[in-house]
Amino acid sequence: MAVERYNAPEREPHWQRVWEDADLFTAKTDSDRPKCYILEMFPYPSGRIHVGHSRNYTMGDVLARYKRAKGFNVLHPMGWDAFGMPAENAAMERKVHPGEWTRQNIAAMREQLKSMGFAIDWAREFATCDVDYYKHQQKLFADLLAKDLVYRKSSKVNWDPVDNTVLANEQVIDGRGWRSGALVEQRELTQWFFRITKYADELLEALGTLDQWPEKVRHMQANWIGRSEGALIRWALDKQTAPKGFKEVEVFTTRPDTLFGASFLAIAPDHPIAKAAAKDNPEIAAFAEECRRLGTSVADLESAEKKGIDTGIRVKHPFDADWLLPVWVANFVLMDYGTGAIFGCPSGDQRDLDFARAYDLPVIPVVLPPGADADAFEIGNEAVDGTGTMINSRFLDGLAPEAAFEEAISRLEKTKLGGKPAASRKVNFRLRDWGISRQRYWGCPIPIIHCDDCGVIPVPAKDLPVELPADATFDKPGNPLERHPTWKNVDCPKCGKAARRETDTMDTFVDSSWYFVRFTAPNAKTPVDPEAAAYWLPVDQYIGGVEHAILHLLYSRFFFRAISDAGHAPTGGANLREPFAALFTQGMVTHETYKSAKGAWLPPEAVTLEGDGNNRSARETETGAPVTIGSIEKMSKSKKNVIDLDAFIGNYGADTARWFVLSDSPPERDVIYTDVGVEGARRFVQRIWRLVNEMAEKSAAQGTEKPADFSPEATQLRRAVHKTLHNVGRNIEGLRFNVAVASLYELANILGSSLDKDSEGHPWALREAAEITVQMIAPMMPHLAEECWSRLGYNTLVTNQPWPEPEPALLVDDEITIAVQVNGKRRDELKIARDASKETVEAAALALETIVRVMEGRTPKKVIVVPQRIVNVVV
């Protein structure tokens, strides 16, 4: 009677082999069945997989297995986002080649993913550092260049003057280089850019069609693109004070209606006028220098204290040549946005107001809020926005801001300044072109040759790929390609003279902007196989972290369009512009952090925990030294709060890991890793195993004919099973895995109490229950499901079974329970036939003892009956 425990770590590899031998997950282009492309954002091969990583692959896998059972031709591939900084850092620190480090990590991580039993088509696997991948990327680059979607311009980087190297934003800590500690400077470099702004309007417009994307992601992208309608206004410089060679300054504004509230102009520290002013004025030069020390991160720039310096330059107000305003250099004006110059209207903009108060500049209210008293109205420390009536604005007085906006622009369009209109309408985008140059080794080489005579020449197609040299050195900072003795020396393909290779490599976001296309035909001779792409794309469900909500997803949307327009469109793909039909952003797995007395992070396995609730404490297991329990954070190598997957699977098995990460927390939210949560998952694995074993003994034999009649309790069991089946299907499709899990727990409770019954049809109902239960858990705990399936007497694979369909008749109850309220407060409930008429329900409700008592003889004013939901008696 007693069932042996299910030994997951021992049985799981067996089933993985069986699946592999049966070649179940290799996707074939097969037009008979509808296709379904499921993709999780591919991982960076950082070393080892921990339980945190496994969550989004598990989610994708559940969906892939479910869709497969539903009859879809599923594509579920895996690959590696293999270029990037960590490999280069490892090379410097451990003297191991980035390629070797990356390959080792990939090998380890591939084995770990396989041990999770994922239904992945491994035949399509590739890494972005494979020459066979990046050579196609170089071809795409060349084609984009030919289409004028790539260009060069000067742009700023973080420069470490001690290490003589370019730093990523994350390598700049408090304004200093992370290794050298030197104060970081901004430096201008000529770099490569993708013309993403050409697609700004389309990328914004098309967001409206992405109805299977989270609202918040679309919102974030819309804000990121930042379309705004306004005007370019030219301000004449006052001749007395203007730097030599400058006559005017152009300002972009979305609020031309507030022009009469202007009290100063502010320009970016690297605006040409600011640079000219700095030449003659050491104070301005010093200020600009200080601004440059802030690095290039927008977050740092904008959260820094607002500071400025008066240049002494004056400009004429566009509507009044006698009105002179000062020009300031300010640290919050960005050269990259608009024209790098703004006019400050302190009464209408909080940042301008703070600035005006700090430097004692005039504050003129120009918009009177509705209901405010015109004579007494003053601006305190809070600016007023939008709505109201224009005041102090001469010919605009009395207008609404929207009307004043139109009027101001119309007038300026007619006003001539140096023979040209003083202003023009302009749609401005916050989105900037995508800078892809990286001064690093471990990335896709940009296939360009620089010739002194011929200029910038693309590497001819016949000479591609441009491969990374294997023998680069990593013993010092800086770009190893730049200092490689021979690699960059090459003959100009045009004139044959000695020339130099481009030593910049591409941003790794380029690699990840089209890997999902390559998965559709990973061995194609051309970057894109138009037939395969047309068949598989778009990705039907894309799953990844919210941290990619903007950059990766926007770049991919752009790049897919750009390469389509450059000759790599899927067949008949004129309407296929969006690569990801549905997007799901999953939460992280978090874990407590532990710190030793010396302040070093400790991994969980080195720590022993004691007590509970508020009395928890921790010690180092080996030494007994006290440990500080830190905050709960996303699992990360740097804080060591990771649970390694191998150890986990060795203890509990993959199915427990899978079940745990699917349970409890809604998938879009973070889940906290706890040992007790894992124990819960492990117990459930055993419980299912016991249940199925007992059911196998007590149920009808396999293939028994369905009885004509079922006892009430057998019907009740069947109802529960079919309702669960309905819920699990619905919730897997909606990616509400935690809810699907909960309904399976609920069913397990019912199954447990249904075992020892033997009324009419019950054995058959039990067999049906066992089979459907096993099929329902199969996408989530596939190994256990196979084990159970064979225990039920099958020599087929449950993975190959079609998803069962619930019987509609079993989903609805004949008698239902509805709540009865008096004045909106629940007082009793009522059991009544499902199809009872409103009148019947009302009468039955009013007749309830509790209701009669609570009514105290009062007559109902109104009785609201919502069929099958609720009765509310209003007195």
Add this chain to the structure above:
RNA sequence: GCGGACGUGGUGGAACUGGUAGACACACAGGACUUAAAAUCCUGAGACGGCAACGUCGUGCGGGUUCGAAUCCCGCCGUCCGCACCA
């Protein structure tokens, strides 16, 4: 600074379009089985008051709309994420 989200028992969370708040799980308490333990099974439980029947309160805080609000609207507080060279 700008932009985005989230907030429900001791804990993780459920609640389809506004209709019985707290499903399910964890932790906890009591019981069964056992020489004992583990495992397993059964029972209980939002808070407060009451022996109980039952009553009152209750979804971060303050207002509003509605017969009815966790859900919709306005204001506040708190937490988390992104900000263009981390991936």
